Amino acid sequence: MMPRTKGQAPLTREQIIRAAMQLVDDEGMEKLSMRRLADTLGVKPMTLYYYFEDKSALLYAIIDAVLAECVVASEDSWDNRLRSLCRSLRGVARRHPAIFVAAMSYEQTVPADFAIAEAFLDALSAGAVPPDKAVRGYHTLITFVTGFAVDEIAGLLFTFDGTQTMLDALPTERFPQLHRHRQYLTAADPDQEFEYGLNALIDGIGAERQEQNS
């Protein structure tokens, strides 16, 4: 927007990434263009190419930055660490839904993906879960969290505003079950369901871990 004044400190990759995150959070992924982004930074489009190879390199950096917001606690019991890790990841998805789904569709694995997997395995190891079961536990939990987050974003849990009117508008003959279940669908509290599911899965993992300390 504002043109940069003369003796200003040079741009940094971090500034660009932050501005891009802001832009996508506010206006959606399809509004992210090199030209618009440059404009919000008070710079000409080509300047961005000094910091990033191309648009996909910028996207890579944005995705990594967002996933890196997932906080990895390490000062708690193994099961509480898993809980906070999962809640933190869901929080990331809620704060940056557009970037989160982009991360899920992104072909490459970003460094933060490894950091998250490492944190899961670390907590599971701290709980003396043997390696094969730890891998399965990681799969179970990451599937649950990303599925829940994605379904929330996509509206598949029918917990968004306006679900009631949307369900009421459906033809009863074609969707008798949705009609019959509509009060339970709209009554569902996503936070509560998340905690419920999370605890059930962690209990399951706890039940099958070896009880002896490693």
Next chain:
Amino acid sequence: MMPRTKGQAPLTREQIIRAAMQLVDDEGMEKLSMRRLADTLGVKPMTLYYYFEDKSALLYAIIDAVLAECVVASEDSWDNRLRSLCRSLRGVARRHPAIFVAAMSYEQTVPADFAIAEAFLDALSAGAVPPDKAVRGYHTLITFVTGFAVDEIAGLLFTFDGTQTMLDALPTERFPQLHRHRQYLTAADPDQEFEYGLNALIDGIGAERQEQNS
């Protein structure tokens, strides 16, 4: 590609949707443009606007068509119907990964989303699962399937080709757990894990349903 010859039958929405699905499956979502799509149909770009309001209306139709590939069996036991429904949905995601993730990031709910939810609730009702537990069962299963499918596509399960070399390339000091678990990570069979998780969840639902027939 080929220009349309004179007395040809007019285009249909279905033809356009099929061509668009093909294009996205082959070349990815970012290669879908009205101009390229028109070209593959031997028609000028503006012709498409006779059939679809704009690009997002076309995308809506593509997403609905893909999700509608999810087959809804109705001639089996309630639990087998749930199994086949979940497998079918995962199959859709594997056949059309780019469109599937687009569906998960699409703001609107498409008709096929309702059809799938209806099918889940119908099978659960057939199993005499009471309405509140049926809604929770639907949430649990849809979360599992979409999470699993998305994680497979995003590579978060580390079951894709080249995982071994990718893990070996990671610095051991920063990722000791990934290093320690690498053989179990790469040995995991996604089909088997999907079936395992699916059965566990359906067993759980079966255990809490009321045994009496409604």
Next chain:
DNA sequence: ACCTGAACACCGTTCAAGT
């Protein structure tokens, strides 16, 4: 080291028009 202008090959879409 950091930033830019001009140019090229794209893109979605409006509007008025052709058959």
Next chain:
DNA sequence: ACCTGAACACCGTTCAAGT
């Protein structure tokens, strides 16, 4: 009813250049 050309406001990116 079905399809189009011309035009407009965009877009990513290359390349050569400015300080």
